[in-house]
Amino acid sequence: MNRTALVTGGTRGIGEAISTALKGAGYNVVANYAGNDEAAEEFKNRTGIPVYKFDVSDFDSCKESVSRIESEHGRVEVLVNNAGITRDATLHKMAFENWNDVVQTNLSSCFNMCRAVIEGMRETGFGRIVNIGSINGQAGQYGQVNYAAAKSGIHGFTKALGQEGAAKGITVNAIAPGYIATDMVRAVPEKVLEKIVARIPVGRLGEASEIARGVVFLASDNAGFITGSTLSINGGQHMY
Numbered sequence: 001m002n003r004t005a006l007v008t009g010g011t012r013g014i015g016e017a018i019s020t021a022l023k024g025a026g027y028n029v030v031a032n033y034a035g036n037d038e039a040a041e042e043f044k045n046r047t048g049i050p051v052y053k054f055d056v057s058d059f060d061s062c063k064e065s066v067s068r069i070e071s072e073h074g075r076v077e078v079l080v081n082n083a084g085i086t087r088d089a090t091l092h093k094m095a096f097e098n099w100n101d102v103v104q105t106n107l108s109s110c111f112n113m114c115r116a117v118i119e120g121m122r123e124t125g126f127g128r129i130v131n132i133g134s135i136n137g138q139a140g141q142y143g144q145v146n147y148a149a150a151k152s153g154i155h156g157f158t159k160a161l162g163q164e165g166a167a168k169g170i171t172v173n174a175i176a177p178g179y180i181a182t183d184m185v186r187a188v189p190e191k192v193l194e195k196i197v198a199r200i201p202v203g204r205l206g207e208a209s210e211i212a213r214g215v216v217f218l219a220s221d222n223a224g225f226i227t228g229s230t231l232s233i234n235g236g237q238h239m240y
């Protein structure tokens, strides 16, 4: 039977590419989304991938939704924590809500989702968790104390849970994307983005599919000896 894979933020941007790549690799994929009903409906009709609307920053809602997904699609064996938001501003202009929303959505979501699937994975003795971090969690970024702290937290979370899961057949890895051509990156002011792209040795933004291929690899049986690691996919912008 095909393995069930759950991708948070899985209907748009990098998440959409991950969902479709996992489906292409034979997984029974389920995609979560939080707000954009229209995009999710269009995604579902186009790809045939079922979508579930819930807020990954809400612990109880993650627990209930995972339980519903598992009763409808079988135990989640692959979890991709991809959902994330930006609320960029320099610290001296940043509202508490912009700190809190980003930390809850980008980092606490990893706890909420992993907590909801981990007991099942431990029982079956198999699991693949891939957390989407960021180059800006590795290197920091002007205007992103919230995002950089949350993404950096994901990298620590990954190493700690990697140690806990290893003996139970559960691998936990992170991917740290660089600047990828998505709506999130297109929202960066043009002049700022031009300067960033000029610092990417490969000379272009990345494609979402280039991140998705990394996820498919880390989710596969071939990656069973890789855990607690971070795969940087950033066109050489930051060599960590």
Ligand code: CAA
Residues within 6 Å of the ligand: 086, 088, 089, 090, 133, 134, 135, 136, 141, 142, 143, 144, 147, 177, 178, 179, 180, 184, 185, 188, 189, 192
């Ligand atoms: N390093 C040093 N100084 C910088 C800087 C940088 N990277 N970026 C801007 N500055 C300077 C500017 O030159 C400017 O200086 P002057 O006043 O002397 O000219 C000053 O900071 C203020 O800059 P802004 O006019 O841009 O200030 P603002 O308050 O309007 O906006 C900002 C600040 C919101 C941070 C804006 O610069 C911005 O959006 N930056 C992009 C942040 C970014 O890269 N976000 C990534 C989003 S994509 C993502 O996060 C995905 C991923 O994982 C990679």
